[in-house]
Amino acid sequence: MILDLARLLLFPALMAFAAASDLFTMTISNRVSLALVAGFFALALAGGMAPYEMLSHVGAGALLLVVAFTCFAMGWVGGGDAKVAASVALWFGFAQLMNFLLYASLFGGALTLLLLQFRQWPLPYGLAGQAWLARLHAKESGIPYGIALALSALMVYPETEWVKSIDLAHLALR
Numbered sequence: 794m795i796l797d798l799a800r801l802l803l804f805p806a807l808m809a810f811a812a813a814s815d816l817f818t819m820t821i822s823n824r825v826s827l828a829l830v831a832g833f834f835a836l837a838l839a840g841g842m843a844p845y846e847m848l849s850h851v852g853a854g855a856l857l858l859v860v861a862f863t864c865f866a867m868g869w870v871g872g873g874d875a876k877v878a879a880s881v882a883l884w885f886g887f888a889q890l891m892n893f894l895l896y897a898s899l900f901g902g903a904l905t906l907l908l909l910q911f912r913q914w915p916l917p918y919g920l921a922g923q924a925w926l927a928r929l930h931a932k933e934s935g936i937p938y939g940i941a942l943a944l945s946a947l948m949v950y951p952e953t954e955w956v957k958s959i960d961l962a963h964l965a966l967r
Contacts, residue, residue: 796839797959803832804884804950808943811877815939817925821873829880830854840958846886853890854883874938881946889949896945904941 811825837847861875870878878897885893912932920926928934950956 796836799832799836800840800955800959803836804829804955805947807832808881808946808950811873812937812940812943815873815937815943816929819871819928819935819937821871821877821939823873823876826873826876826880829877830883833880833883836955850883850886853886854879857882857890870938871935874942877939877942881942884946884955885949885953889953892952893945893949896948897941900941900944901936901938904938905936908936 807825807829811821814825815821833850834847837850842850858875858879861870861878862872864870865872865875881893882890908929912930916926916930929937
């Protein structure tokens with residue numbers, strides 16, 4: 794039961810924290826990525842994931858880490874976004890990786906268009922004093938892509954074996 798609760802809550806909570814952190818500070822702490830990696834290995838080992846399957850998940854995470862850090866080196870994404878994306882790929886493996894990337898590109902594009910439009914209008918006087926909103930509104934500021942990554946991950950997560958293996962009927966009876 795504890796394993797089921799951890800599978801149900803850990804990943805979504807960390808993704809929600811990453812999104813909120815990126816929204817309010819435009820940064821995602823390395824601790825979030827490290828917690829995602831540690832959580833993956835803890836739950837994979839506790840849940841009895843086969844070694845070859847775990848290696849496949851590590852391969853997906855490593856591949857996305859290389860791609861994401863190439864994008865970071867080109868200045869297209871932030872370093873925190875690159876690390877979180879790779880950590881998410883570790884959880885999803887190759888089975889769910891393309892769905893995650895598709896959602897991330899769609900949500901990321903929509904977020905970018907919304908922020909570009911938002912930045913065209915002046916901030917109302919009552920909101921201009923909010924530092925996080927002023928930072929988000931600044932035209933020279935980036936896009937908090939962690940929001941799109943988190944939304945994408947939360948869209949895909951229910952379709953993974955992590956969630957499908959949870960005995961919801963058992964949890965509901967308690």
